[in-house]
Amino acid sequence: MRFRPLVTLSLAAAAAVILAGCSGAAEPDASPSGTPGDLCVAAAPSGAASEAIQVSGDEGQPATATFSTPLDVTEVESTVVTEGSGDPVASGDYISYGLTAFDTTTGEQLGTLGYGAGELLPQQISPDSVLGQFFGCAPVGTRVATVLPSSDGESAPVAYVVDLLGVTPLTATGADQQPQAGFPTVELAEDGEPTITVPQTDPPTDVQLETLKLGDGATVEPGDTVLVQYKGVKWSDGSEFDSSWSRGMPASFPTTGVVDGFRQALENHTVGSQVLVVVPPSAGYGNAEGNELQNETLVFVVDILATQHPQAQ
CATH class of the missing domain: 3.10.50.40 (Chitinase A; domain 3)
Structure with missing residues (x-):
């Protein structure tokens, strides 16, 4: 060989x-x-x-x-x-x-x-x-x-x-948390893939965070590189626009390499957690002129699987 x-x-x-x-x-x-x-x-x-x-x-x-x-x-x-x-x-x-x-x-x-x-x-x-x-x-x-x-x-x-x-488990393993009223709802398939249902209300104008599962692993620090599963849908019609689940593999990237709302769903959260974040255009792609998501409020469900601190890199 x-x-x-x-x-x-x-x-x-x-x-x-x-x-x-x-x-x-x-x-x-x-x-x-x-x-x-x-x-x-x-x-x-x-x-x-x-x-x-x-x-x-x-x-x-x-x-x-x-x-x-x-x-x-x-x-x-x-x-x-x-x-x-x-x-x-x-x-x-x-x-x-x-x-x-x-x-x-x-x-x-x-x-x-x-x-x-x-x-x-x-x-x-x-x-x-x-x-x-x-x-x-x-x-x-x-x-x-x-x-x-x-x-x-x-x-x-x-x-x-x-x-x-x-x-490493490829889904969040943390303890279930009580859902908050008014947030999008999440149902998990047997393999852990989330289905996100957006409420029929006007979207919020600031970033909204909800911890669905609370992990007990390392805390994600600013600038960390993370391994995650995630799915993103549009608030406007609930359609999926990006998903590691659809690609069949978790994704890895630095917290500084994503839009600000997504970053907030990572930093200061713990490995094993599942976080839902609602991202208005101002914390998403609002400044990306011509981007198809420029005027969209986005909803992500993120499973934090692992993190690597900047000093270790």
Whole structure:
């Protein structure tokens, strides 16, 4: 099986490779390639380099690793340190993970990511993703030691200890809240997709917010990059104009990359929450001359699935 070349200049650069197509992207890929069965054979083989890494520390926490330097790394290798006891992951799942990176020339720890709230967004796993090479269809709780060759022939290869922390739900999981009178009503399908019914009244002239489900995860900070499910309809006729549900995938973007009313439905809310927001033109597309939504009051229902703080990016 051939693996894509990977840039391994530093912890930040290598993490960027893992996160490519997720953090800061307008939306993830349309569909993952392969099937759950393919994922099981996608994991890179164990080899002499990955097996030489001696790992200590509790799973789910930053790891300590020792090995004789320099490691001879010529291909991607992945060795299971601890097999988890959770459910196996499947192609298309969004997984949360933590990693500790090490320079294979010096043995120096380069840093850790993903163990603190808001450090990394979940990443979709598939047979041709980097995380698919690390884990295959391993069960949640698995820890692996991996090595990645340098793609530029100059930088040192990087070794990782990576923990498969969990699978992120693709709908809001927070506690139901009492609906407010006068707001649009929301009914959820079995898969969590909302149907929004707009009241037969004049729309409000300022932004109106309602928390439908209250999550207990990390708080979205200004400038965060979020992973969300959302649907937007027009107040004027209730018609849908945009929806991650219709595309079949959650979307990822910075809170600064959306209209102000949508931003208010994200910032200072918690992961796991579902928020309804009514956005008048002044907080929407009112200044976008010629936009079809310029004069429309918009209604969004947003499920906040995960967030990544600016300092982590």
